[in-house]
Amino acid sequence: MATPLRVRRQLPTSPWLFAAPGLLITGAFVLYPFVSTLVNSFTDRRTLLPGRFVGLANFRELLHDDMFWTGLRNSVLYVLVVVPALVVLPLLLALLVRRNIPGITFFRSAFYTPVVASIVVVGLIWVWLLDERGLVNSVLETVGIGRIGFLSDQWLLLLSAMAVTVWKGLGYYMVIYLAALANVPRELHEAAAVDGAGPVRRFLSVTVPAVRSTMVLVAALSSVAAFKVFSEVYLMAGPSGGPAGEDTTLVMLVQRTGTGLTGRVGYASALSVVVFAVTVALMLLVLRADRREEA
Amino acid sequence: MSVLEKVRPERPAATAREPRVTDDGRRVRPAELLWRYLLLLAVLALTTGPFLWQLATSLKGPTEDIYSSPPSLLPAHPTLHNYARVADTIPVWDYALNSLKVAVANVVTNCVGSALAGYALARLRYRGRRVTTLVFVLAMLVPVEGIVIAQFTTMRELGLNNTLIGVVLPGAVGAMNVLLMRGAFRALPHEIEEAAYVDGADVWQRFLRIALPSVKGTLAVVAIFAFMGAWDDFLWPLIVLSDPSKFTLTIGLNYLHGTFANDERLVAAGTVIAVAPLIALFACLQRYFFRGVGEGAVKG
Numbered sequence: 001m002a003t004p005l006r007v008r009r010q011l012p013t014s015p016w017l018f019a020a021p022g023l024l025i026t027g028a029f030v031l032y033p034f035v036s037t038l039v040n041s042f043t044d045r046r047t048l049l050p051g052r053f054v055g056l057a058n059f060r061e062l063l064h065d066d067m068f069w070t071g072l073r074n075s076v077l078y079v080l081v082v083v084p085a086l087v088v089l090p091l092l093l094a095l096l097v098r099r100n101i102p103g104i105t106f107f108r109s110a111f112y113t114p115v116v117a118s119i120v121v122v123g124l125i126w127v128w129l130l131d132e133r134g135l136v137n138s139v140l141e142t143v144g145i146g147r148i149g150f151l152s153d154q155w156l157l158l159l160s161a162m163a164v165t166v167w168k169g170l171g172y173y174m175v176i177y178l179a180a181l182a183n184v185p186r187e188l189h190e191a192a193a194v195d196g197a198g199p200v201r202r203f204l205s206v207t208v209p210a211v212r213s214t215m216v217l218v219a220a221l222s223s224v225a226a227f228k229v230f231s232e233v234y235l236m237a238g239p240s241g242g243p244a245g246e247d248t249t250l251v252m253l254v255q256r257t258g259t260g261l262t263g264r265v266g267y268a269s270a271l272s273v274v275v276f277a278v279t280v281a282l283m284l285l286v287l288r289a290d291r292r293e294e295a
Numbered sequence: 296m297s298v299l300e301k302v303r304p305e306r307p308a309a310t311a312r313e314p315r316v317t318d319d320g321r322r323v324r325p326a327e328l329l330w331r332y333l334l335l336l337a338v339l340a341l342t343t344g345p346f347l348w349q350l351a352t353s354l355k356g357p358t359e360d361i362y363s364s365p366p367s368l369l370p371a372h373p374t375l376h377n378y379a380r381v382a383d384t385i386p387v388w389d390y391a392l393n394s395l396k397v398a399v400a401n402v403v404t405n406c407v408g409s410a411l412a413g414y415a416l417a418r419l420r421y422r423g424r425r426v427t428t429l430v431f432v433l434a435m436l437v438p439v440e441g442i443v444i445a446q447f448t449t450m451r452e453l454g455l456n457n458t459l460i461g462v463v464l465p466g467a468v469g470a471m472n473v474l475l476m477r478g479a480f481r482a483l484p485h486e487i488e489e490a491a492y493v494d495g496a497d498v499w500q501r502f503l504r505i506a507l508p509s510v511k512g513t514l515a516v517v518a519i520f521a522f523m524g525a526w527d528d529f530l531w532p533l534i535v536l537s538d539p540s541k542f543t544l545t546i547g548l549n550y551l552h553g554t555f556a557n558d559e560r561l562v563a564a565g566t567v568i569a570v571a572p573l574i575a576l577f578a579c580l581q582r583y584f585f586r587g588v589g590e591g592a593v594k595g
Contacts, residue, residue: 118527
């Protein structure tokens, strides 16, 4: 296909002209900031002051920074709770909406609505729902359980934020699973049913193996997203991260440390490097777990 | 759930003889159908209920008790008063306009930039094409949350912090969109373009007249996700915008929530203003939203 004639007849610059806008934006606002994050992590740069090279000082400081460990703990907890929920629940939901029974397209669309809404809208909706005097507590009081301080207790707050993340992600992963389920041959299910397998058994030995690679994909996507959680916790716990900052996540710490006129860009960059490292590690971990299971 | 528990054991075996055939050719027993719909309704309440509660709160007047227990689900005297009040409290329509500007700009730059670059990667042959592809793949893997601080210092160096241009620029040509468009162009048969080539059409004519019209569907996906991404974005505008007159809706809502947190009716009206356009968009263009999830997941 790559005839030399064709190459010569093109204007020599035109392929680069086509790629130029994309390359320019990507280079200037993604790759350059990425490299400069790595470089800055070895400096004491501040928003208004150019930095000096300080070697590993930022990383040494990290090890003794309680806030860093709090942030890392919360972000890791986020992955541990949110990912299993987002791997399993959307699959069950997809099974529920898979059959083309009357009205099902309406349900599918309705279940997707939280995905479309901004995380800010979603966060504020749930802040109001889970408020001390909000709807959830009104209902709990009416049925006699009593009011629960979802947004005032450190752990309940984090758990509530996790629930919101799951709530917002359900529809998205449901659609991914629906595409995967469409490829599961119906004969497998029918054969299993003939052999006397009940619905649970069929789910575990027919459906799950058939969509296993999709489950790995969902695990990979959702774990990376969960580790980088910012908005839900920021909105529900407030900019300072809840009681005594105990609900701060790692990305919240990056934002808090690195912005403003006195922002410590160098230290925030070191925190960002940890975000990169864990993100890459999570991807590798999921892919490796996948390969081991396959073997 | 208790309703379901009651229904299931009572399922008579005889109903299996009168199967209801759905349009995918499978038979569903009436009892199964019943509990399916009950479950669907339960999930429906869970996913859309919060939006409806927010809408109801925004329509409740100042004299109505919004904290009552048991809660009153519908406003007794629906009023649009809160929407007028939220506009008196923060310039919510200016914020909406800012969001619209940012979102439209993001749509235009992403459609143009990713179509051009995607076409180059898929169809043009030149030295450095593999490197260009690699650049976009790498860029797609960089987590935005890890580079926002450096993006902010870059914007400051360019003097674009605290401007709407600064909000748009970092995502103006998303690497994933470039790769999506590359995939769409690669899937086109070579023959059509070759015929045009033989007829003497140059590369721009082939791109604009032949290739581009054939990938309209993918382009629509890129446009919709660019709009939604920009309209919904929070972290980056929060960092780059500091002047309240430049705020987008999401940042304005966060400001409203932080400043007037005790007035739930106002916050509710604000969130309804922010979410209504997207729900309308979604209602009209559903299939592109769903298609985008599939393509984005495979590529991402």
